[in-house]
Amino acid sequence: MTSPRPGGLGNAHRLPEEYEQLRRTVEEFAHDLVAPKIGEFYENHEFPYEIVREMGRMGLFGLPFPEEYGGMGGDYFALCLVLEELARVDSSVAITLEAGVSLGAMPIFRFGTEEQKREWLPRMCAGEVLGAFGLTEPECGSDAGGTRTTARLDEATDEWVINGSKCFITNSGTDITALVTVTAVTGRKPDGRPEISAIIVPSGTPGFTVAAPYSKVGWNASDTRELSFADVRVPAANLVGEAGRGYAQFLRILDEGRIAIAALATGLAQGCVDQSVSYANTRKAFGKPIGANQAIQFKIADMEMRAHTSRLTWRDAASRLVAGEPFKKEAALAKLYSSEIAVTNAREATQVHGGYGFMNEYPVARFWRDSKILEIGEGTSEVQRMLIARELGVPSN
Template identity: 60%
Template sequence: MTLSPEHESFRRTVREFAESEIAPHVAGWDREHHFPIDAVRAMGKLGLFGITAPEEYGGADGDFTSLCVAIEELGRVDQSIGITLEAAVGLGINPILTFGTHEQKERWLPDLVSGHSLAAFGLTEPGSGSDAGGIRTKATLDESTDEWVLNGAKQFITNSGSEMTSLITVAARTGNRPDGRAEVSAIIVPADTPGLEVGPAYDKLGWHISDTHPLSFDDARVPADHLLGERGRGYAQFLSTLDDGRIAIAALAVGCIQACLDLCVEYAGERTTLNDIPIGQKQGVAFPIADLAVMAEAGRALTYQAAALKDTGASHAELKRVASIAKLYTSEAAVAATRVATQVFGGYGFMEEYPVARFYRDAKILEIGEGTSEVQRILIARSLGLPAE
C-alpha cells in the first residue's frame, strides 16, 4: 500500500527525530531501565501525542494513519519508545476523546495532547489476563458523597507510574445487569487519588524503557462525574479501544521488522569471512534477509490497510477483522524477524552491545499485549462464520 506524500514527509520528520534524539541513548536507557522524561516531553513538543486530537485541544487533527507512521518510525529505533506513544494516545487520550464529556475533555486533554502528562488504561487484572469480561475491580457509587469508591487491582499497566502520569482510566464493575452479567463502566482516576497505590516497576524481559506497573485500589474515591461515557458501557468502550490499539501494535511490530532488515543488510554487507567475502553473498544469509523484506512489506500493507479503514469509517465488524489479521501477522513476523537477525549476527547477536539483542527481547510481548495471538485467531475464526465455543 502506497502512503500519501504528506504521510511520507511526516515519516521523514519522525525518523530524523528518532535517529537524532532517541537512537544515541536507547542502549543506556535500556540497560538502566530508565524512563526518559525529557525525551518523552520532546516527543510532545514535536506534536506526536496530538496527532489525532482536534485543534481545539492543541492537536493536529490528523488521521490514524499518521499515528501509525509515527509509532512505526519510533519502533524502528526502539520498541519501548514506540509503545510509550502508542499507549499514551491509543489507550490514554483516545478513550477520553471518544467517550468523554465536554468538561472531561477540557480538563484532561490539553496536557495529554501537549505531552506534558500521560494517561494510562487500566484493564488487565491478575486473574483475568486477556479475558476483559473477567473484571473484578469494583466501583460502588456512594450517594451520600456522590463519589465512586474503587477497590481491586490491575497489572501490566503502561505509563501508569511515571512522574508524568496524570490519570488512569479504569474498567470496573459497577453493578450487575438484569441477566446477571457484570455491569462494567470506565472511570477516570487521577494519579494522586488517595487509595490508589502504584506498585514497583516490573522487572521485564524487554521493553525496559517503558513505564509499567501494577496498581491497587483501596477505597479510592473519585467524584461521580469521573464516569467516562455511559454507565454500563465500559466493556464495549474498551473493546473499541482495543480494536484501534491492535492496528497501532501492528505498526510497532512493522518498525521492529524493518529495524531487523536494516541492521542485517548493513551487517551482512560489511561482515566478511574467508577470502574477505561479505557474508551477504552467501545464500544461507541472503535468503533469510530477503524473507525479512517480505515480512516488512506484507506487514506494512496489512497495517496501513487497517489504518485506512479506520480513517474512512469502516464498519466495526470489518475493522475488528482486519485489525486482528494485521496484529496477528505482524506480531508473529516480528518475533521471527528478531530470531533471523540474531542468527545473521551470530555470536554478536547474543551480545547486548548490539541492538538486535534488544529487539529480540522486546519482540515477544507483541504476541501478547493488546490481545494474545490466540485471541486474534478466535476473532478471525468468528469473522469467517465459524461457531464460537
C-alpha cells in the same frame, strides 16, 4: 490530512505528501535523537523523559486529535506511521507513545464528556502528562469480562468508591502520569453478568497505590506497573461514557490499538532488516562480507518480504478506520500477522549477527527481547484467531 485510501486500497503504498513528510521527519528524529541514547536508558531500566518531552514538542502525542483539544488535527493512520518509524529504532519509545495516545487519551476523546476532554486532552496532546488504561487484572487477562475490581457509587457524597487491582499497566507510574482510566464492575445486568464501567482516577488520589516497576524481559525503557485501589474515592463525574458501557468502550479502543501495535511490530521487523543489511555488508568471514553468502541473502530477503507484507496489513486496517469503514477483522489480521513476523524477524536477525546478536550493545538483541510481548499485549495471538474466525462466521461456543 488527505486519506491514503480515497477510493479503496488502491496505491496504499504511496503516501500523500503530508504523510510522507511526517514519516521522514520522525525517521530522522528516531535515528538522530533516539538511537544514540536509548541503549543506555534501556540497560538502566530508565524512562526516557528527555525523548518523551521532545516527542511532545513535535506534537506526536496529539497527532490524531482535533486542534480544539490541543491536537494536530491528523488521524490514526498518521499515528501508526510514526509508531512504525520509532519502532524501527526502539520499541520502548514507540509503546510509550502508543499507550499514551490510544490507551491514555483516546478513551477520553472517544467517550468522555466535553468537560473531561477540555480538562485532560490539551496537556496529554502536548506530552506534558501521560494517561494510562487500567484493564488487565492478576486473575483476568484475555477474559476482560471477568473483571473483579469494583466501583460503588456513594450517593451521599456523589463519589465512586473503587477497590481492586490491575497489572501490566503501561505509563501508569511515571513522574508525568496524570491519570489512569480504570474498568470496574459497577453493578449486575438482569442476566447476572457484570456491568462494567470506566472511571478516571487521577494520580495521587488517596488509596491509589502504584507499585514499583516490573523487572521485564523487554521494553525496559518503558514504564509498566501493578496498581491497587483501596477505597479510592473519585467524583461521580469521573465516569467515562455511560455506566455499564465500559466493556463495549474498551473493545472499540482495543480494536484501534491492535492496528497501532501492528504498525509498531512492523517497525521492529523492518528494523531487523535494516540492522541485518548493515551488518551483512560490513562483517567479514573467510575474506568476504557475510552478505555474499546465499544463506544470509535468503534470510534477509525473507525478512524484508515479511516486513513489507506486514506494512500492507496495518495500512489497510488503518485506512479502513479513518474512512469510517468496518475494520475489526482487518485489525485482528494485522495484529496477528505483524506480531508473529516481528518475532520471526528478530530471531533471524539475531542469527545473522551470530554471537554479536546475543550482545546487548547491538540493537537486534534489544529487538529480540522486545518482540515476544507483541504476541501477547492488546490481545494474544490466540484471541486474534478467535476474532478472525468469528468475523468470518465460523461457529463458536
